[in-house]
Ligand SMILES: Cc1ncc(C[n+]2csc(CCOP(=O)(O)OP(=O)(O)O)c2C)c(N)n1
Ligand code: SF4
């Protein structure tokens with residue numbers, strides 16, 4: 001006797017793809033590494049937003065964090081570049097084809113130490129892309145040396161104390177003119193998802209610094225980037241929800257409780273006030289909040305700043321709509337008449 | 348009317364009877380920032396317009412204003428356009444260097460100088476022509492501020508008179524130089540040139556033997572510097588992404604390219620650009636952007652010089668291993684940044700050929716003329732995309748920044764070659780692809796570019812730790828297979844780069860090999876060797892690296908082969924050593940010059956003679 005079992009209908013997103021289409025290879029990072037959680041959130045966000053994987057290109061530098069793009073979005077092109085220079089590669093690729101959605105994933109060593117210069121200039125140019133810093137305060141891949149985001153007085157596993165002050169990538173990005181700055185924690189699933197989605201739809205460069213503990217080299221007592229430290233010191237600025245542009249807003253928003261920031265494509269960030277009334281469109285208050293939190297030893301998370309309409313580098317360059325990469329010869333090689341004219345001028 | 352008698356105390360009696368026509372060099376010694384560039388260009392152009400082969404070389408300091416510069420114009424009825432070592436006609440405008448400039452002249456040379464310098468007291472075997480520049484400039488340039496600039500035009504008039512340059516040609520060159528928009532400035536300068544001419548006409552008795560006579564050797568030709576020619580090559584190669592960081596002597600390549608792109612690469616309908624130019628924060632970024640753009644399918648390039656090459660090393664190695672096209676122009680110059688950055692050399696041959704760490708090697712083109720800058724720029728983009736690798740175009744300061752006479756450039760006759768790129772339709776037919784598999788036996792795999800609308804299009808790009816499907820691998824066999832395929836790819840390039848130019852002489856026992864700008868000195872030197880020493884030579888000029896098989900054939904046909912290098916350590920010869928058999932290497936001799944000036948024929952000739960023991 002045989003029974004036919006109808007398989008349950010496969011779950012698909014709004015463009016008909018399964019979550020499998022967004023997954024990558026099995027991770028080779030340590031179990032419990034914060035970077036793995038971030039990879040999972042990336043998979044969910046792109047799936048839930050219904051973005052075509054071929055539309056995305058992943059970029060990274062060198063480090064455990066920079067290896068992670070192999071572990072998500074397997075149907076997207078990826079480029080594991082050189083240490084600290086992911087921004088340059090991403091810029092070049094985005095100039096070649098500004099229709100691709102650039103997703104940069106880097107570490108605190110990759111961005112705040114060797115790559116601080118490129119980070120700075122990427123922000124300054126507002127190159128349209130997502131810039132995720134998986135911040136664990138150490139160099140994971142070279143086995144646990146301090147990076148430039150390590151807090152003053154934090155301790156390595158070997159007992160060595162950090163005697164230099166940290167770079168705060170969010171505060172620096174704000175100073176350099178970033179148009180989207182957020183901080184999150186790899187353990188805060190809901191917040192990280194909302195922030196990543198907002199970063200994906202933001203028109204310009206979106207910086208998200210995600211505290212992402214390194215379980216192997218920086219998760220001990222005395223570390224300021226450990227799970228337990230974050231549990232005690234994370235201070236969410238607000239509760240954030242992301243409402244994509246293609247979803248109707250049905251819920252009434254109670255006056256005074258919630259702020260809305262409308263992003264370039266019509267998506268919204270709904271920000272529910274917690275202890276304070278924080279306006280993420282004000283750069284000065286963002287900088288002040290970061291300074292205050294640092295003084296109090298708190299790690300502020302949430303959307304620090306967003307300027308949805310600032311022109312991107314692509315707009316400044318006045319590029320054609322068609323990707324430069326695929327322009328036909330007729331569009332890139334001037335005619336014989338042009339050469340004749342130039343030759344005449346040189347006679 | 349008085350005639351100043353300032354000829355040599357003991358002139359050689361036969362001098363006046365032996366005029367030297369269209370075969371001499373003029374050197375103008377000035378201070379940089381004094382606006383002499385216009386006067387020099389006009390002088391050079393006017394000789395060119397008279398149909399006489401001419402070349403100009405600017406020797407300038409690494410400084411904006413106030414240091415000595417020398418501009419040399421060579422007229423050569425034989426068509427020699429390399430540097431001529433000896434100065435025949437000096438225009439001494441710089442008090443700082445005047446003494447030394449005069450003392451280093453050969454006997455019989457002529458000197459136009461600023462009268463207060465009293466140079467005629469220095470030597471009695473030269474022809475001196477003192478000119479009171481300040482007195483002459485005041486009446487033609489009422490505005491005192493402008494006098495410093497206009498003053499230089501006076502020597503154009505003086506020299507025109509002494510050398511029989513047609514003043515109408517000076518005028519024509521001036522109009523060309525200033526363009527329609529600056530007609531007033533052209534008039535002002537024309538007045539100064541005339542004042543100089545008139546002064547010379549009524550004051551001097553011509554004693555020196557040098558003068559020009561009309562020829563018909565420049566009709567239809569253009570005057571252009573190598574950097575502008577490279578820029579035009581990029582424009583017609585269809586470059587789409589240009590990234591750079593300013594550095595002498597490469598900056599003008601990109602600046603000229605930007606100017607042409609703005610004129611000819613903006614869509615007239617939409618007003619939008621078919622190109623992106625980024626002045627990056629440094630060369631780490633400029634090469635990274637070029638590589639990123641090449642990876643994503645753009646025709647990308649950057650231009651730099653030695654210090655920039657050093658910074659680009661890691662990325663170019665990654666470009667080699669990850670197999671990404673990009674074109675890098677290296678306009679070579681001397682030494683480090685605090686070396687002689689405004690002097691020429693061919694000192695980056697070895698570093699570029701092998702740039703980066705691990706087993707890396709890169710193709711290079713060696714243009715010797717503006718026309719080759721133009722054509723090889725296009726070849727370089729095609730090679731980079733066909734072979735999916737970074738490609739160097741090696742020019743130098745002499746070629747890049749000096750003005751050269753050239754035939755007009757030919758419009759490209761072959762379509763742009765985008766190499767092996769799979770589209771979504773290809774992938775649909777194939778069902779997938781292995782990025783690093785050698786399907787065609789030439790060592791070159793097929794690639795896809797991001798944005799290709801197909802689930803099988805994506806692959807993950809990393810250095811050398813991958814198998815042929817671009818999957819992560821640290822396996823010994825995967826690594827070695829990959830390295831062997833890369834080596835095969837390099838071998839395949841030998842037959843794809845332009846072949847060398849070979850001139851065999853059946854009676855020659857010795858051969859010469861040179862690349863790039865050394866060509867001009869070698870060509871002239873071969874005539875000197877034949878005419879002065881009855882030595883016949885053959886000549887091979889490789890146009891690219893990897894060298895083609897003809898190199899070995901050429902070496903074997905000669906007893907001794909002189910390899911000409913514009914660097915101290917015989918880098919070109921060193922590159923040959925890496926791949927030649929010992930018995931071929933044994934035939935090679937090194938001929939080197941590394942003083943920072945463009946190589947001249949006499950240096951080559953003297954060195955061949957010395958080594959030949961003649
Ligand atoms: C030019 C260069 N210098 C040094 C290294 C060695 N290196 C590899 S990863 C790394 C640090 C990575 O730290 P981070 O970006 O914080 O990544 P994590 O591993 O912590 O995620 C270093 C120094 C390198 N790959 N390249
Ligand atoms: S070493 Fe640290 S950063 Fe690297 S994978 Fe392990 S836990 Fe993550």
Ligand SMILES: [Mg+2]
Nearest residue numbers: 107108109138
């Ligand atoms: Mg780290």
